[in-house]
Amino acid sequence: MSLDLLPEFIRTHYEVYEWKHACAILRHDFADEWNDLCEVLAAFRLKKSWIAVGGGRKSKVAESFDSALGQRGWIEKAFDTKVVVDQESLDSPTHKVDCFKNRIALEIEWNNKDPFFDRDLNNFRLLFDLRVVSVGVIVTRRDELQDIFDALDRGKSYGSSTTHMSKLLSRIRGGGGGGCPLLVLGIGKALYEEDC
Numbered sequence: 001m002s003l004d005l006l007p008e009f010i011r012t013h014y015e016v017y018e019w020k021h022a023c024a025i026l027r028h029d030f031a032d033e034w035n036d037l038c039e040v041l042a043a044f045r046l047k048k049s050w051i052a053v054g055g056g057r058k059s060k061v062a063e064s065f066d067s068a069l070g071q072r073g074w075i076e077k078a079f080d081t082k083v084v085v086d087q088e089s090l091d092s093p094t095h096k097v098d099c100f101k102n103r104i105a106l107e108i109e110w111n112n113k114d115p116f117f118d119r120d121l122n123n124f125r126l127l128f129d130l131r132v133v134s135v136g137v138i139v140t141r142r143d144e145l146q147d148i149f150d151a152l153d154r155g156k157s158y159g160s161s162t163t164h165m166s167k168l169l170s171r172i173r174g175g176g177g178g179g180c181p182l183l184v185l186g187i188g189k190a191l192y193e194e195d196c
Contacts, residue, residue: 002018002021002022002023002024002027003016003018003023005023005024005027006023006038007038007042009042010038010041010042010185012190013188013190013191014041014142014185014186014187014188014191015142015165015185015186015188016183016184016185016186017165017169017172017182017183017184018181018182018183018184019172019177019180019181019182019183019184020179020180020181020182021181022135022136022137022181022182022183023183025134025135025181026104026135026183029134030102030103030104030134030135032102033101033102033104036069036072036073036074036101037104037106037137039072040065040068040069040072041139041185043068044064044065044068044187044191045191045192045193046061046145046187046191046192046193047060047193047195047196048152048192048193048194048195048196049195049196051148051149051152051154052152052154052196059108059110059111061108061110061187062098062108062110065098065099065106065108065139066098066099066108069099069101069106070099072101073101074099074100074101074106075099075100075101076096076097076098076099076100077096077097077100077105078094078096078097079094079096079097079127079130079132081093081094081126081130092126094123094126094127095119095120095123097123097127097133103132103133103134103135104133104134104135104137105123105124105127105133105135105136105137106136106137106138106139107120107136107137107138107139108138108139108140109138109139109140109163109168110139110140110141110163111141111157111158111162111163112162112163113161113162113163114161114162114163114164114167116163117138117140117163117167117168117171117176118171118176120136120138121136121171121172121176121177121178121180121182122176124136124177124178124180124182125176125177125178125179125180127180128177128178128179128180128181129178129179129180133180134181135180135181135182135183136177136180136181136182136183137182137183137184137185138168138182138183138184138185139184139185139187140163140164140165140168140184140185140186140187141158141163141164141165141186141187141188142164142165142186142187142188142189143164143165143166143186144188144189145158145164145187145188145189145192146158146164147189148189148192164186165184165186168184169184172184
């Protein structure tokens, strides 16, 4: 399996799943983006202070990834897509991608309702079919973090209908991303730090 291409730290600190050889494609065809991802994933820590208080529009987890990847040239990206049939143009809107660089699209789904996974996978599928995305990456959380949320009395905010790995994997295995190669990573307890 090409998951062995990932550094050991990432394989042991995240739950990792790939679809259609995403790691091999990233490492060999998109070496700069691969290195960016590996460095950002290795440096990331889940801080207690980020969980202990209620969130706003964007979580501290998403902000952390956005900032670290942004420093490496990744951008939030919207695509203007349309279909032309007999010279009639029909809009075919897609959702903007959290972080994008050189045909690699990354979404952070920390604590949204789980249908956001359907939106992300459909978006990756369409953008792959349009030949503007080569690999889709989703960073979410492992189911095991529920123990930490419950201990911090935040369990209700991170319920079973929100984004976590088991909700995502069933969608991928069911073909939700179509032919788009996917790499998905679940933040686990091993990355948790008590900073307050």
